[in-house]
Amino acid sequence: MTIVVERVNKVYQSGEVDIHALREASLNVPDNKIVTILGPSGSGKSTLLNVIGGIDRFDGGSVRVAGQSLENLKDGQLTEFRRTYAGFIFQQYNLIPTLTVEENVEVGKELSQNPLDMKDTLEKVGMWDKKDKFPYQLSGGEQQRVAIARALIKNPTFLLCDEPTGALDEETGKNILRLLKYVNETYGTTVLIITHNQGIGDMAHKVIRMSSGEIVEEYENENPIEPEKVTWA
């Protein structure tokens, strides 16, 4: 099991008010699977991803990822864990505007002790021929490919994707989903995808629905559909 989350709570203090971003959240993610996380805005999806990826600490419960219990790790160890195992992909790509495609991906490579080959990785995402371009010279879909390459070159155990197609049109978005599926199948990388697009759930092996910090639904798809066939919403 790549990821085991058990009764995790996360509380943010906002002035006098406590915000329960996660309430007793429990979840198992088997190895090499694609998991989609659905739920309304503010339901705790990003918080769950950040907890699993070692970005956020949590308030009780346990998270076991790639054989490590995150609640027991000191800050430096948590940073090391994040660098070694987790690849992050965001809606807004977060590329460094003053660096070329190759230099942006190099940033990911430098974080890893066991990186993949640069040319191989950029070829896999279809961006080798644009390796000397800057982000502003690329379309949204191309920028997201670079962001995926930056995460992928670390050779992570799992990819955490927060609305990876949220800024993209249907055709480009489906291309990105196809790439994520390809990465899952080729490298055995576990892929977690947060989305507001219900249809994306149909291409996942497992679907989780969150509401008010709780995981309220969890089911497995026997036959996940191809990304091209996803109903776009």
Ligand SMILES: Nc1ncnc2c1ncn2[C@@H]1O[C@H](COP(=O)(O)OP(=O)(O)OP(=O)(O)O)[C@@H](O)[C@H]1O
């Ligand atoms: N750093 C923070 N400080 C205070 N409250 C926070 C913080 N981060 C998240 N929250 C609150 O925790 C709750 C869960 O937020 P989270 O971002 O996990 O939800 P989400 O489901 O990912 O939402 P969205 O779909 O809008 O991104 C929300 O009420 C949010 O306002």
